[in-house]
Amino acid sequence: MHAYRSHTCAALTSANVGETVRLSGWVNRVRDHGGILFIDLRDHYGITQVLCDPDSAAFAEVEKVRSEWCIRIDGEVKARDPELVNPKLPTGEIEVFIREIEVLGAAKELPLIVFGDQEYPEETRLKYRYLDLRREAMQENMKLRSDVVASMRKRMWDKGFREYQTPIITASSPEGARDFLVPSRLHPGKFYALPQAPQQFKQLIMVSGFDKYFQIAPCFRDEDPRADRSPTDFYQLDMEMSFVEQQDVFDTIAPVIAGVFEEFGGGRTVDAPDSWEQISYRDAALWYGTDKPDLRNPIKMQVVSEHFAGSGFAIFAKLLEQEGTEVRAIPAPTGGSRKFCDRMNAFAQKEGLPGMGYIFWRKQSPDTIAQERGITVKEVNALIKSGEIVLGNEAAGPLAKNIGPERTEAIRQQLGLDVGDAAFFLGGKPKAFEGVAGKARQVIGDELGLTDTNRFAFAWIVDFPIYERDAETGEIDFEHNPFSMPQGGMDALDGAPEDVLGYQYDLACNGYELVSGAIRNHRPEIMFKAFEIAGYGKDEVEKRFGGMVNAFQYGAPPHGGCAAGIDRIVMLLADEQNIREVIMFPMNQRAEDLMMAAPSEPQNEQLRELRLRVLPPED
Numbered sequence: 001m002h003a004y005r006s007h008t009c010a011a012l013t014s015a016n017v018g019e020t021v022r023l024s025g026w027v028n029r030v031r032d033h034g035g036i037l038f039i040d041l042r043d044h045y046g047i048t049q050v051l052c053d054p055d056s057a058a059f060a061e062v063e064k065v066r067s068e069w070c071i072r073i074d075g076e077v078k079a080r081d082p083e084l085v086n087p088k089l090p091t092g093e094i095e096v097f098i099r100e101i102e103v104l105g106a107a108k109e110l111p112l113i114v115f116g117d118q119e120y121p122e123e124t125r126l127k128y129r130y131l132d133l134r135r136e137a138m139q140e141n142m143k144l145r146s147d148v149v150a151s152m153r154k155r156m157w158d159k160g161f162r163e164y165q166t167p168i169i170t171a172s173s174p175e176g177a178r179d180f181l182v183p184s185r186l187h188p189g190k191f192y193a194l195p196q197a198p199q200q201f202k203q204l205i206m207v208s209g210f211d212k213y214f215q216i217a218p219c220f221r222d223e224d225p226r227a228d229r230s231p232t233d234f235y236q237l238d239m240e241m242s243f244v245e246q247q248d249v250f251d252t253i254a255p256v257i258a259g260v261f262e263e264f265g266g267g268r269t270v271d272a273p274d275s276w277e278q279i280s281y282r283d284a285a286l287w288y289g290t291d292k293p294d295l296r297n298p299i300k301m302q303v304v305s306e307h308f309a310g311s312g313f314a315i316f317a318k319l320l321e322q323e324g325t326e327v328r329a330i331p332a333p334t335g336g337s338r339k340f341c342d343r344m345n346a347f348a349q350k351e352g353l354p355g356m357g358y359i360f361w362r363k364q365s366p367d368t369i370a371q372e373r374g375i376t377v378k379e380v381n382a383l384i385k386s387g388e389i390v391l392g393n394e395a396a397g398p399l400a401k402n403i404g405p406e407r408t409e410a411i412r413q414q415l416g417l418d419v420g421d422a423a424f425f426l427g428g429k430p431k432a433f434e435g436v437a438g439k440a441r442q443v444i445g446d447e448l449g450l451t452d453t454n455r456f457a458f459a460w461i462v463d464f465p466i467y468e469r470d471a472e473t474g475e476i477d478f479e480h481n482p483f484s485m486p487q488g489g490m491d492a493l494d495g496a497p498e499d500v501l502g503y504q505y506d507l508a509c510n511g512y513e514l515v516s517g518a519i520r521n522h523r524p525e526i527m528f529k530a531f532e533i534a535g536y537g538k539d540e541v542e543k544r545f546g547g548m549v550n551a552f553q554y555g556a557p558p559h560g561g562c563a564a565g566i567d568r569i570v571m572l573l574a575d576e577q578n579i580r581e582v583i584m585f586p587m588n589q590r591a592e593d594l595m596m597a598a599p600s601e602p603q604n605e606q607l608r609e610l611r612l613r614v615l616p617p618e619d
Helices: 122-127 138-158 199-207 248-262 281-288 314-319 339-352 366-373 377-386 398-415 430-447 524-533 538-551 566-573 604-610
Strands: 018-034 036-042 045-050 071-081 094-105 182-183 191-193 213-222 234-241 277-280 325-333 356-364 393-396 422-428 458-460 467-470 476-478 504-508 511-520 558-563
Touching: 018 045, 045 339, 094 538, 122 325, 122 377, 122 393, 138 213, 138 234, 138 248, 138 377, 182 234, 182 277, 182 538, 199 213, 199 538, 234 248, 248 511, 248 558, 248 566, 277 511, 281 430, 281 458, 339 422, 356 398, 393 398, 398 422, 398 467, 422 430, 504 558, 511 566, 524 538, 524 604, 538 558, 558 566
Parallel strands: 045 094, 277 458
Antiparallel strands: 018 036, 018 071, 036 045, 071 094, 182 191, 213 234, 234 558, 325 422, 356 393, 356 422, 458 504, 467 476, 504 511, 511 558
16 A cells, blocks of 8 residues: 555545545544544545544544644545435545554644634735645635646647747846846846846747747736735736737637636636727726726716806816816716715715715606796695606706706716616816726726626727826826837827827726737837837937847847736636735735745845845835
8 A cells, every 4th residue: 555545535435435545634623522533634635534433543643633733544434324424525425434543744733723714814824824725715726726827828839839938037127117136146246137027038039930939927026016916926828929910919819818717717707709899098098997997897987078067066167177177977877866876975085085976866856846836745746646747857966956957967868877877977187087987987886786796808908008298297208018019100100199009908807907918019210219209219228128129120020919917817717806815825015925034134145245235224
């Protein structure tokens, strides 16, 4: 018999009754039932119930074991009594009577309990991550992650891609985030960098004549943490193709992403790739307040400035006299109650706004008609009964009173709303309020039950502007990826910089950016011109990106690609709200590894060898 096990803890069934077996694993829990000790023995594959009574020679040793001890047992497989069968376990028809036990690894008092669903502070979970990972939910998340990566690889190979590895130690390259620098021992005073992404290398692979590249690539960025972003390193499905246009990239990667979500989405609806909308960046900001919209929520915001210009609502009327301002409405179907409107007003105040204007529509009341006609409510009721008055709808709320019935009716018709619905309004320069408007749209959709939580909804966000003008200085700088090919090529760069769009695209799903990519600017003359507009001279471009710029002068093919965030995809598939739940050994929110005590102070010998000196932290 094998030294540690003849079967895993998920393998035994009623077919094994009568066999002598050997199992190894961890003590999930111990139960004492009138002197008979029951142990749920757990390994990576499952759980088997083992037991021991006082007649067994092993009983004294079994009495000593505690939760999370690692043990080996030999015993006889027996059928459970029919009333004791556990249908929730693959091994639920049997149990193993222990004849011999060996403790492979005893455990101290546990800082967190593995069995059950107890909540522990994240700091405790990360410090003792090896215990946290023993929990069933974490085991499932990590298996899911591994399976997703394997599926991605297979799907890419099936599409004719080959996987190539790019360097982990390279030159520093400003790509929008801070580099992690690595000092060079052989070249004192000089530094390597960990790659923020394989961006330049994968483009050089295309220049080298390899038509299709992909890689499950580690990326390193010194970023502030968020719930959906690791502060140090992450993995992405990276791909690049030669002789392609934007749609070719979509047609290649979309079935891969959709296939993964269909395979691992747990039965949730996955939008078919040919139905994925292509929404311009500017329309996404207008309709959804974000460039990563959650399309499970059907609410689409609209501009309603014309209904407030010159109106009795002075705040918006005066605001609209300023250049570059507008008023947008967030429709709220079924949200037509003062209670809900007050809740959303409180939400806006928590977001730092004075409040959020609203109108809601309700059935006309006899009181309102009586006031309008100067008659009594009793007379109105009589006219309703006789059919001379038919109750319509009326707009309610502070805004409705200020702008009057004609304007409120025009707003209702534009937004397609009816009795029982509401609309919320924000005004100013769009970039100042779009973020809050986007959050409000999501809260409204969630609270009113409009968001389809059993669906993965995808959309391509396209037509990103390459440049933006600083509102204070008037200077032009890059708003998005400077390496994207401008739509229209060199001719596009002769016009107003703010109007230049790039062949850049993101794939949004359920409010997250899953994929980002572009058709690359592979023409040196166009690249130099693009950087010149943003104030970067030819010498500066060659200094920062010399390797890639030089390569483009030797017959670079048109090429493009994208990268899909693996951690974020697995987070969605696992239905987790925090990316650290799907990373094996993540950092905490301060970019610290509490388990390995990193970052740590270097030894003096290391610093001397690298010819470095550490300055004390500033107060």
